[in-house]
Amino acid sequence: MTTRILADGTGLPSLSHVPTWLNDPTNWKGSNGIPTLVQQQLTYTAIAVVVALLIALPLGLAIGHTGRGSAAVGGVANAARAVPVLGLLLLLVVWLSPKIHTTSAIPGLVQRGGFPYFVPLIIVLILLAIPPILTNAYAGVQNVDPEVRDAARGMGMTGGEVVRKVELPCALPLIMSGVRSATLQVIATATIAAYVPLLGGLGSLIYSGDQSITDPRYGYPVMVSAGILVAALAVLVDLLLGGVQRLIVSPGLSGRRSRRTPTRGPVTALVGDATAGP
Amino acid sequence: MSQVWSYFQNHQSQIGQETWTTVWLAALPLLIGTLIALPVGWWASRTRWLYLPLITTAGILYTIPSIVLFVSMPGLIGTKILAPENVAIALTVYTFALMVRVSADAFGSVSGDAMSAAAAMGFTTRQRLFSVQLPIAVPVLGAGIRVAAVSNVSLVSVASTIGVAQLGSLFIEGNQNSDLHPIVLALILFVLLALVFDGLVLLGIRLLTPWQRAVTAR
Numbered sequence: 270m271t272t273r274i275l276a277d278g279t280g281l282p283s284l285s286h287v288p289t290w291l292n293d294p295t296n297w298k299g300s301n302g303i304p305t306l307v308q309q310q311l312t313y314t315a316i317a318v319v320v321a322l323l324i325a326l327p328l329g330l331a332i333g334h335t336g337r338g339s340a341a342v343g344g345v346a347n348a349a350r351a352v353p354v355l356g357l358l359l360l361l362v363v364w365l366s367p368k369i370h371t372t373s374a375i376p377g378l379v380q381r382g383g384f385p386y387f388v389p390l391i392i393v394l395i396l397l398a399i400p401p402i403l404t405n406a407y408a409g410v411q412n413v414d415p416e417v418r419d420a421a422r423g424m425g426m427t428g429g430e431v432v433r434k435v436e437l438p439c440a441l442p443l444i445m446s447g448v449r450s451a452t453l454q455v456i457a458t459a460t461i462a463a464y465v466p467l468l469g470g471l472g473s474l475i476y477s478g479d480q481s482i483t484d485p486r487y488g489y490p491v492m493v494s495a496g497i498l499v500a501a502l503a504v505l506v507d508l509l510l511g512g513v514q515r516l517i518v519s520p521g522l523s524g525r526r527s528r529r530t531p532t533r534g535p536v537t538a539l540v541g542d543a544t545a546g547p
Numbered sequence: 548m549s550q551v552w553s554y555f556q557n558h559q560s561q562i563g564q565e566t567w568t569t570v571w572l573a574a575l576p577l578l579i580g581t582l583i584a585l586p587v588g589w590w591a592s593r594t595r596w597l598y599l600p601l602i603t604t605a606g607i608l609y610t611i612p613s614i615v616l617f618v619s620m621p622g623l624i625g626t627k628i629l630a631p632e633n634v635a636i637a638l639t640v641y642t643f644a645l646m647v648r649v650s651a652d653a654f655g656s657v658s659g660d661a662m663s664a665a666a667a668m669g670f671t672t673r674q675r676l677f678s679v680q681l682p683i684a685v686p687v688l689g690a691g692i693r694v695a696a697v698s699n700v701s702l703v704s705v706a707s708t709i710g711v712a713q714l715g716s717l718f719i720e721g722n723q724n725s726d727l728h729p730i731v732l733a734l735i736l737f738v739l740l741a742l743v744f745d746g747l748v749l750l751g752i753r754l755l756t757p758w759q760r761a762v763t764a765r
Binding site for chain 1: 607609610611612613614615616618619621622623628692697698700701704705707708709710715718719721722725726727730733734735738741742745759
C-alpha cells in the first residue's frame with residue numbers, strides 16, 4: 270500500500286483505502302475488532318436508553334395526565350440541548366471519576382479500572398436521552414382526543430386505568446418517535462466515549478486514527494471507516510426500532526388498516542421530532 | 548465560582564478569540580444552511596414525489612455523528628484536517644438537513660384558503676410566495692431555526708476533540724490538567740451563547756410576525 274498525497278498537499282491518505290480497510294478480515298477479529306467495538310457501542314446505548322426510558326416515561330405520562338409542570342419540564346428540556354455533551358462528560362471525568370475506587374470489571378464491556386470512566390459516560394448518555402422521551406411522552410398524552418379520555422372515564426375507568434389502557438397506547442406513536450430520537454442521539458454521541466480512558470466503542474478507531482493520521486493503514490482511512498460504521502449502525506438501529514413501533518402501536522392508530530389516507534400530524538410535532546441530534 | 552472568574556480574567560484574550568470562533572462557526576452555517584434549505588423545502592412542498600425521498604435523505608444526513616462528518620470533510624473536499632471550514636461545512640449540512648424538513652412542512656401547512664384568496668386578489672405566484680406563504684410560514688420556520696441554532700452551538704464543541712480550537716478547547720484543557728475551572732467556565736459560556744442565539748432568533752420571529760401581537764392585543 271502506498272500513501273497517496275492529496276492534491277492540495279494536506280498529506281492525508283486517500284479515501285480509497287476505506288473499502289480496503291473495511292474488507293480486511295483482521296479488522297473484524299479480536300478485542301479491538303469491529304464486532305467488539307460495535308457491541309460496546311450498542312451496550313452503552315442500550316443501558317442509557319433503557320434507564321432514561323424508566324425515568325422519563327412514567328414522569329412524562331404523569332405530566333401529560335395531570336397537565337402539571339409541562340411548561341417547566343419543556344423549558345428545562347430545551348435548555349438541556351444547549352449544554353455540550355463533551356463538556357458535561359469531561360466535567361464528570363475530572364470531578365466524579367477520582368471518587369470512584371472500584372477496580373471491578375464487566376467482561377467485554379468495562380475493563381479493570383474502567384468503572385470510574387464508565388459511570389460518567391452512562392450518566393451523560395442518560396441525561397441526553399431523557400429530554401426527547403420525556404417531551405414526546407407528555408406531548409403524546411396531551412394530544413389524546415379529550416373525547417376519548419372522557420369516554421374512558423365514562424366507562425368507569427380509574428385514573429390509573431385511563432393512563433395504562435387509553436393514554437399510553439394512544440400516545441405510543443409519539444413516545445416511540447421520542448425513543449428513536451433519543452437512541453439516534455445516544456448512538457452517535459457514544460462515539461465520544463473513546464475520548465476518555467479505558468472505554469471503547471467505535472470512537473476508539475476515530476481517536477486512535479487521529480494519532481497517526483497520515484498512516485494509510487491506521488490513520489485517516491480508519492477514522493472515516495469508523496464514521497461510516499457509526500452512521501450505518503445508527504440507520505440500522507432506527508430501522509429496527511421502526512419495526513418495533515409497527516409491532517406495538519395499535520393498527521387502529523397507525524392508520525395501516527384504515528382506507529383513509531393518513532393525515533399529516535400537527536407541524537409542531539414534526540419540529541419537535543427533528544431534535545435527534547448528530 | 549470565584550476561581551472560575553479568575554481563570555476567565557487570566558485567559559481573557561484567548562477566551563475572547565475562542566468565543567468569536569465559536570460564534571461564527573455556529574452562526575454562518577445556520578444562515579447558509581437555512582438559505583439553501585428554504586427553496587429546496589418550498590420545492591418539496593409543491594412536488595409530491597420529491598417530499599418523501601428528500602425528507603428521508605435529510606433524516607439520514609442528520610443521523611451521521613458530528614465527529615464523523617468533521618473528519619470526513621478533508622477527504623471529501625480536500626481541506627486540511629484541522630481547518631475550521633470542516634466544522635462550518637458539516638454544521639451547514641446539519642442545518643440544511645433539519646431545515647429542509649421544517650420548511651417543507653411549514654410551506655405545506657399554509658392554508659389553501661389564504662393562497663386562493665391571494666390569487667383572487669390578483670397576486671402573481673411570486674408575490675404570493677413572498678408576501679403570503681413565506682410570512683405565514685415564519686413561526687414554524689422559526690421554531691426549526693431555534694432548534695438548529697441551539698444545537699449548532701453545542702455541536703461546535705465536539706470539534707475540539709480533534710483539535711479545532713474554539714471554546715470547546717477549554718474542556719480538553721481542563722481534562723488534561725484535571726482542572727474543573729475551564730470546564731465549568733466553558734459550559735457556562737456555551738449555554739450563554741446558546742441563549743443569546745435563541746434570543747436573537749426569537750426576536751427575529753417577533754419582528755417578522757407583527758400580526759401575532761395584533762391578534763393577542765385585540
